Amino acid sequence: MTPLEEILHNIQDVKVIADSITLNQYITLDLSVYNTKLAQESLGNATDFEKYIERYLTENNSKVAYGGYNEERNLYKRSTIFKDDATEERNMHIGLDLWIKAGTPILVPLDGKIHSFNYNTGFGDYGPTIILEHQIENQIFYTLYGHLSLESLAGLNIDTVFKKGQCIGTLGDESVNGDYSPHLHFQIIKNIANYHGDYPGVCSKKDLPFYLENCPNPNLLLKIKPF
Template identity: 50%
Template sequence: MDSNDFAKFLSRISSTPLRVLDTSIPNSKYIYLDLSYDNSNLEKIDASSSESLSRFVNSHIKLHHALVAFGGYNEIRSIYQRSNHFNINQETERNVHLGIDLWCGTNTPIYAPIDARVHSFKNNKNHGDYGPTIILKHVIKDVLFYTLYGHLSMDSILNLKVGQFFKKGDCIARLGDSDVNGDYPPHLHFQIIKDIESYTGDYPGVCSKNDLDFYLKNCPDPNLILKLA
């Protein structure tokens, strides 16, 4: 199945939005958040500080009377410049975001959007990395794919087992705070992966412009299933 067919397949899994947050939160309580280079408002804050960025995010949510801020797929961001994990050298700088971020409070429960088994999990400890991370494996109509959940709490992975089954709607994790989640305001990084390759408990959630074509084909827009906008 090529990338276009895979995208169409994902969009047709459900005619209604699939949820990784509480299903009672309507689309009207999600507000789009722009964290791209083009957002001049980010120049007014210290984006290297999780506290400063958190105030920016929370202010945006409050201003729009929302509960969750979302966005970020295929978004070029400057916030990763604070971490050497993304910037070994300028030619291969990783600054294009490959998932959707859902910004909400610490300990927010995360749910399986569809039936799944645990593929792998890991605490990715680099500064600016995912922190505790879970990858789920899905098979629908003989189509195999994966979803990644990053920036979780430590207890989300403590008693987890590879192969463990989660039914759609089961709580799989909770969001971590800046002490464990890579030093970010609390949020979920949610990503769809067609081919996990040889990764376990981790997969690039940010890539360089040089590799963008490959990753966009392998990691389609999560909004195909979340249907937030």
């Protein structure tokens, strides 16, 4: 592990979803190209996808479906922001998704301050997005929260401090979150370069080695399943 990964791995009692939901109420969700059952589902729009998520959670007696780090997906083929004639298709997901109802409060996992925020509009984009900056020991890194509600951006200011466990916002619905079933895209970023209020959450296979190195597995911090 890198020094940052060691630090993340050693941090305990971290949540981005309400403490009232215990980890035994989480269920893994496979949205990869290798899940042949997905091809049998009608998932072409956010409404159908949300029905699928709700049914999946009910069938598994769970409240949060999670997964997606380093996962190859067909989900992005419906949006032109992930493929144009000049670039390689971006279909490798490099954050962790947590699928739960719109309006769910999102918690800050670690003390940090607002680095930037933005309403990333467009079909398939993040929608309202917040990025926090953290420093632990000599390591500076960032966490990204995508697909939030518009209300989550109200009154925010750069450098405003948030404490671990504080609510940073709520999940948005398909009308603002890029036309997805409600979920949090949570991502850890080592070097954010010149990005503000945005950072790639999906990359091409060619660029995957760089992004996996720059964006450690969020489960190192969240510990939803043994790492």
